[in-house]
Amino acid sequence: MRKMSNRGNFMILVNTKFDAGSIVVHDISNPQNLRFGIRNDTNSHFAQWFYFQLSNVRGQELNLSLEGLDKTAYPDGWDGYNVCASYDNQNWFRIDSSFANNTLSWSLTPECNSIYFAYFEPYSYARHLELIGFANECENVQHQIIGQTAEGRNLDLLIIGNPKAERKVWITARQHPGESMAEWFMEGLIYRLCDEQDAVSINLLKNHVFYLVPNMNPDGAYHGNLRTNTTGTNLNREWLTPSIDKSPEVYHTRNKMLETGVDIFFDIHGDEALPFVFTSGCEDNPSFSTKQNALQQQFEELFPLINPDYQTKVGYPKGHFSSESATVGTKWVGNQFDCLAYTLEMPFKDNANLPNDLYGWNGERSSLLGASLLTMLNLLR
Numbered sequence: 001m002r003k004m005s006n007r008g009n010f011m012i013l014v015n016t017k018f019d020a021g022s023i024v025v026h027d028i029s030n031p032q033n034l035r036f037g038i039r040n041d042t043n044s045h046f047a048q049w050f051y052f053q054l055s056n057v058r059g060q061e062l063n064l065s066l067e068g069l070d071k072t073a074y075p076d077g078w079d080g081y082n083v084c085a086s087y088d089n090q091n092w093f094r095i096d097s098s099f100a101n102n103t104l105s106w107s108l109t110p111e112c113n114s115i116y117f118a119y120f121e122p123y124s125y126a127r128h129l130e131l132i133g134f135a136n137e138c139e140n141v142q143h144q145i146i147g148q149t150a151e152g153r154n155l156d157l158l159i160i161g162n163p164k165a166e167r168k169v170w171i172t173a174r175q176h177p178g179e180s181m182a183e184w185f186m187e188g189l190i191y192r193l194c195d196e197q198d199a200v201s202i203n204l205l206k207n208h209v210f211y212l213v214p215n216m217n218p219d220g221a222y223h224g225n226l227r228t229n230t231t232g233t234n235l236n237r238e239w240l241t242p243s244i245d246k247s248p249e250v251y252h253t254r255n256k257m258l259e260t261g262v263d264i265f266f267d268i269h270g271d272e273a274l275p276f277v278f279t280s281g282c283e284d285n286p287s288f289s290t291k292q293n294a295l296q297q298q299f300e301e302l303f304p305l306i307n308p309d310y311q312t313k314v315g316y317p318k319g320h321f322s323s324e325s326a327t328v329g330t331k332w333v334g335n336q337f338d339c340l341a342y343t344l345e346m347p348f349k350d351n352a353n354l355p356n357d358l359y360g361w362n363g364e365r366s367s368l369l370g371a372s373l374l375t376m377l378n379l380l381r
């Protein structure tokens with residue numbers, strides 16, 4: 001298919017040849033009716049992520065649509081969702097979008113020659129390397145490569161603080177690579193934890209050591225997958241029996257956890273459908289203990305006071321993961337280590353309690369949430 005359309009001397013061009021770029025072009029012959037679809041994750045049936053650039057569009061009235069969304073992983077994700085756009089690939093804003101007949105539609109007249117659209121504010125592999133590079137130079141940080149992915153990317157672990165500290169805190173993010181807000185969250189948390197003038201971080205590091213995996217799925221992220229690595233594996237269903245071939249990311253992380261022990265665990269995600277920040281704990285585990293219950297209660301009382309973006313009224317119903325529960329990272333960790341273990345979910349849409357029409361939920365708010373988790377941990381007894 002030619003990814004161009006004729007309009008006088010100008011041709012609209014579609015570009016996805018960059019980190020996480022992904023779109024299927026259906027028809028771009030008419031700027032009033034530019035039609036696209038969503039590509040499946042590598043070797044998988046999951047589909048939801050998109051990220052593409054349109055060029056030669058300045059001053060043209062454009063009507064765009066994403067079609068066939070009943071075939072995506074989360075059809076409920078599109079109702080009430082507004083597309084993310086950027087002219088410079090750095091500053092992202094939302095465009096009012098409408099959803100009907102399994103199609104998401106939006107219109108605009110671009111102010112510049114090129115414009116990007118994405119499912120959520122991307123977090124690039126280049127930015128990941130900068131984050132690791134920053135931490136690598138900090139005095140309090142050990143950077144370890146605990147393994148490599150199927151495509152040979154490093155699986156980066158940052159150990160912040162003294163490994164002999166009383167409390168071992170593990171935080172993993174982006175098992176689902178299209179949930180880029182999870183790495184924005186880690187960025188906010190890591191920069192704060194490395195700030196030698198931040199009293200919360202200084203105090204925390206007296207008796208906590210942090211084991212942080214900012215990107216569990218760099219292959220999937222690079223290829224623009226929503227949910228799987230490039231072997232087509234959903235890493236968050238691999239924790240009971242990870243495989244060195246299909247899920248090396250989980251295999252290596254889990255081994256390291258067994259070596260260090262875990263007292264507190266967070267696995268950071270994004271939720272396509274629910275417009276809220278929420279957590280999912282271990283209460284469905286048969287092994288759920290009174291200790292875990294007391295820690296969860298403490299967390300759920302305090303964190304909404306520290307960061308009102310977090311709430312406990314809306315979340316997953318009991319039994320959400322059903323028969324797959326034991327294979328989910330948080331459930332496995334909670335069961336294995338009898339510790340506080342949470343999946344933390346941020347919205348792709350917005351926080352409906354504190355909505356922002358221009359940005360929706362975005363990278364900045366995710367980073368601030370990540371930084372505020374440290375205040376929470378500083379209070380946890």
Ligand code: ZN
Pocket residue numbers: 176179269270
């Ligand atoms: Zn997820």
